[in-house]
Amino acid sequence: MQPIVANDLTIGYGKKTIASGINFVLEKNDLIVIIGPNGAGKTTLIKTILGIIPPLSGYVEVLGCPAKHVCPHRKRIGYVPQIGRVPKDFPATLLDVVLSGLYPHKERFSKIGKEEKLLAMRAISEMGLSKKINEQFGKLSGGQQKRGLVARALIGHPDALFFDEPTSGVDVAAASDFRKKIIELKEKEGIPILIVTHDVNPYIPYLTKILVIGRGKVRVGGIELLRDIEFLKSVYGESIKVLEIEGKFYLLSGDFHDV
Ligand SMILES: Nc1ncnc2c1ncn2[C@@H]1O[C@H](COP(=O)(O)OP(=O)(O)O)[C@@H](O)[C@H]1O
Numbered sequence: 001m002q003p004i005v006a007n008d009l010t011i012g013y014g015k016k017t018i019a020s021g022i023n024f025v026l027e028k029n030d031l032i033v034i035i036g037p038n039g040a041g042k043t044t045l046i047k048t049i050l051g052i053i054p055p056l057s058g059y060v061e062v063l064g065c066p067a068k069h070v071c072p073h074r075k076r077i078g079y080v081p082q083i084g085r086v087p088k089d090f091p092a093t094l095l096d097v098v099l100s101g102l103y104p105h106k107e108r109f110s111k112i113g114k115e116e117k118l119l120a121m122r123a124i125s126e127m128g129l130s131k132k133i134n135e136q137f138g139k140l141s142g143g144q145q146k147r148g149l150v151a152r153a154l155i156g157h158p159d160a161l162f163f164d165e166p167t168s169g170v171d172v173a174a175a176s177d178f179r180k181k182i183i184e185l186k187e188k189e190g191i192p193i194l195i196v197t198h199d200v201n202p203y204i205p206y207l208t209k210i211l212v213i214g215r216g217k218v219r220v221g222g223i224e225l226l227r228d229i230e231f232l233k234s235v236y237g238e239s240i241k242v243l244e245i246e247g248k249f250y251l252l253s254g255d256f257h258d259v
């Protein structure tokens with residue numbers, strides 16, 4: 001069974017179509033990187049797969065569960081959303097935030113017991129944050145908050161993990177550590193991963209597919225997509241330039257922000 005099958009999917013809001021003709025499969029051994037300019041529909045695509053918003057047409061199968069956006073299997077996907085810094089006075093500790101990752105799997109208002117706390121401590125330790133467990137979530141650094149959100153996703157033992165711009169707003173050293181961790185989750189834990197990013201380079205040795213989205217167009221393929229300049233122009237605009245230096249790709253355009 002494939003974790004995700006997207007079939008002739010059209011994504012958008014109400015009458016506004018953002019992109020259509022989206023077909024791809026996230027297989028068990030996949031690390032898929034999604035790239036595209038700002039406003040292209042990357043977050044919309046992730047939210048559609050997760051069932052947070054319905055597709056305009058077509059369907060997404062999650063872990064073999066057919067079609068409907070209410071499919072309960074979607075709880076089996078861990079999601080690290082694209083959020084800014086949480087305010088300093090946000091009234092929850094790291095432990096509270098991580099435990100909230102269990103709520104979709106529990107009866108509403110049922111008690112959190114010792115076992116759940118142990119699970120949370122394990123997920124927090126996995127992300128290297130054991131010393132911060134009782135700290136106010138808002139007082140953690142940007143990178144630590146993102147790690148905390150990964151711990152929150154991991155506590156439910158996800159069958160796949162989605163990351164939406166995980167390293168944006170994180171300082172260079174922390175971002176590099178964080179990417180290593182993401183890659184480890186795929187390589188060591190065997191969790192299939194889908195990740196939205198503006199910097200594909202760190203993932204090149206590990207990625208299995210690239211999905212490029214922009215201006216209503218979507219294509220899925222290997223690294224060769226980044227050599228198809230005509231296609232990239234149709235997605236990013238005429239001003240896009242791509243440099244390939246020692247196996248790394250640099251997309252140069254005024255149309256999007258880096259990382
Ligand atoms: N809730 C919404 N209702 C209507 N339009 C939206 C909504 N959220 C995002 N959009 C629009 O959808 C387009 C794609 O947004 P998004 O998926 O966030 O892009 P990306 O993640 O690639 O930057 C943008 O034009 C954005 O303004």
Ligand SMILES: [Mg+2]
Pocket residue numbers: 042043044082164
């Ligand atoms: Mg986005």
